[in-house]
Amino acid sequence: MFKKSQSGVVQFSIIALAVVFVVGISVLSATSLSRKTITSILPSPIPTNLPCDSYGDVNMDRVVNSVDALFVSQFATGLKTLTPEQLLRADVNQDGKVTSADSDMILSYDVGTIKIFPSCQKKPPCGQYGDVNGNGYVNLRDFSLVLDNTLGKITLSDAQKLLADVNIASGKGIIDIFDAISIQDYVQGRQNSLPVCGAMNSPIPVM
DSSP states (O other), rough: OOOOHHHHHHHHHHHHHHHHHHHHHHHHHHHHHHHHHHHHHHHOOOOOOOOOTTOOOOSSSOOOOOHHHHHHHHHTTTTTOOOOHHHHHHTTTTSOOHHHHHHHHHHHHTSSSSSSOGGGGGOOOOTTOTTTTTTSSOHHHHHHHHHHHHSOOOOOHHHHHHOOOOOGGOOOOOOHHHHHHHHHHTTTSSSSOOOOGGGGTTOOOOO
């Protein structure tokens, strides 16, 4: 049986305060842990160092580094397969092949020995002809877009068709394999310009 006393009341108050203090500390600790857990779950911002058209970013993580070079090296030695998109990104020297030369170039870009890939150096020779995706450069991605349009895999917009119509021999407004080949030849240095640039009275599109 409990006896009421002044000291008993004081003891009970102290115990109650101690319980409240412990519970408060527990709640704060749980809240802090919860915030840390949520923070650890949320994705951290990923730095990017991508050149034009995501060239070099073979594993598609928005960063060009030694991992991408490894992907290319493994593909070149038959240890890995790459998707068509990855193959486009891997061909940084624009020779139409994915080899150890591309891997070496990606490594050089990663360590800062080079600042840009050949895939991001060729400007349209006149107006914006050849720059089908409108990024300011003519490269094998533009060639791929024209080729895919010719094969019926995609449909270029009217604006893109105007920029893709680089081979006047096919006829004005006709986008075909010869336009794709002309872009490829220009990118890989077999032509110094595009056929449309030398045509008399040819309109020069500026989008």
